[in-house]
Amino acid sequence: MSVQHSYAQKRMAASEAVRLVRDGDLIIVPTGVGEPPALLGALSEQRHSFHDVKVAQILAMRKYGYIDPQTVAHVRHVALFYGGATRAGGQAGWIDFIPNYFSEIPSLIQRQQMPADVVFSMASPMDAHGYFSLSLGADYTMAAVAKARVVVLEVNPQVPFANGNCHVHISQVAAVVEDSQPVMEVGLPKIGPVQQAIGRYVADMIEDGSTLQIGYGGIPDAVVMQLTGKKDLGIHTEMIGDGILSLVQAGVVTNRRKNYLPGKMVATFALGSASLYQFMDHNPALEIHPVDFTNTPSLAGLNDNLVAINATLQIDLLGQCGSESLGHLPFSGTGGQADFVRAANISRGGKAFIVLPSTAKDDTISRIVPVLSPGTHVSTSKNDINYVVTEFGVAQLRGKSAKQRARELIGIAHPNFRAELTDQAARMGLGA
Known part of the structure; x- marks a missing residue:
């Protein structure tokens, strides 16, 4: 049977495929814009006909109808990472959460510690050999494809066909749903003077020939804006976005000096504009791979001079970072924060930056604190932390004693809080 004939036999409406x-x-859905809107919309419409179905995903982008506290007995969201569509439900308790390192989600699936019964994913059009590209999110989805009873692809002509280990053959697919609505675009965040100041400190410490991991957010993009004078940067990251695209277009990213996969940009998911998605299509300089390839520290750390830039919400005087919760x-x-902090620490010449504004709520709350707020989830441990950057400077903590760390961090806190932090440090035995 030809691949075209197989495709025709498996083509159906979304309303039919969800049956x-x-x-x-448990339905596995890719990260971010890799989520299939027609399929998740059809699942939402039919949710009352199901019982105890769960949808697991990192960073849901849209608040579909199934994300509903009244119908969790029918279809329930299980977050691997909260975003705007799911945060309120997580805080209220009707959306559940599976703690994880991004790099280890594939192994949770492979070891059957986390089910993967069904996969719903966006995909590129099929090529002449019967392959689709899961270019918007290979992440943990490729591991789920290998385990799932049912794989349903939502094929959209605006999804790029990317290179790398992100291809699924028609023989692995139970159903194909065609859709042509525009792929969701995510613009660059707003950047203010605080973000610019932090970005300048970090950019000054990035050397020509470094390989970058850059996350989403105002501060990482502020760093990107100030890298246009650098030379021969490389990319090994979890997310490829418009900030990286701007560096490629400026001729700053060449990947020539990478010693691990030289000449190639590597990522596991995409989040950006239509221009980014067009750039990815059949681009030999870019590869999309599963997250256990991009994020596993022992692999990412093979890049010399790996620079990891990640943000946190709060940090205590020992260097523990609460990057994912507000208290409890x-x-x-x-x-991928812990993944890439550890990867940069392994890398020869690597640098791991944790960035944060010094204050919150109009300078009324210090983000540098003696101890984390009760219940705070620790994302980067005191043993992994290296550089911490605020708009007031850089604290280098790795290899420093507890007292030295406290001094370094107080030195980059907002001036309004330094005296109070110094007093609290002394009471904790962390004084000079």
Whole structure:
């Protein structure tokens, strides 16, 4: 049977494809814009006909109808990372959460510690050999494809066909749903003077020929804006976005000096504009791989001079970072922060930066604190922390004693809080 004939046999409407789901199934959905809107919309419309179905995903982008506290007995979201669509439900308790390192989600699936009964994913059009590209999110989805009873692809001509280990053959697919609505675009965040100041400190410490991991957010993008004078940067990251695209277009990213996969940009998911998605299509300089390839510290750390830039919400005087909760209330998730901090520490010449504004709520609250707020989820441990950057400077903590760390961090706190932090440090035995 030809691949075209197989495709035609498996093509169906989204409303029909969701009926392949059984009660009790867990549906795996890719990160971010890799989520399939037609399929998740159809699942939402039919949710009352299911019982105990769960949808697991990192960073849901849209608040679909199934994300509903009144119908959690039918279809329930299970977050691997909270975003705007799921945060309120997580804080209220009707959206559940699976703690994880991003790099280890594939192994949770492979070891059957986390089910993967069904996969719903966006995909590129099929090529002449019968392959689709899961270019918007290979992440943990490729591991789920290998385990799932049912794989349903939502094929969209605006999804790029990327290179790398992100391809699924028609023989692995139970159903194909065609859709042509525009792929969701995510613009660059707003950057203010605080973000610019932090970005300048970090950019000054990035050397020509470094390989970058850059996350999403105002501060990482502020760093990107100030790298246009650098030369021969490389990319090995979890997310490729418009900030990286701007560096490629400026001729700053060449990947020539990478010693691990030289000449190639490597990522596991995409989050950006239509221009980014067009750039990815059949681009030999870019590869999309599963997250256990991009984020596993022992692999990412093979890049010399790896620079990891990640943000936190709060840090204590020992260097523990609470990057994913407000006290006990969940805000996001660990994501790839711990993965890339450890990778940069392994890398020869690597630098791991944790960045944060010194204050919150109009300078009324210090983000540098003696101890983390009760219940805070620790994302980066005191043993992994290296550089911490605020708008007031850089604290280098790795290899420093507890007292030295406290001094370094107080030195980059907002001036309004330094005296209070010094007094509290002394009471904790962390004084000079």
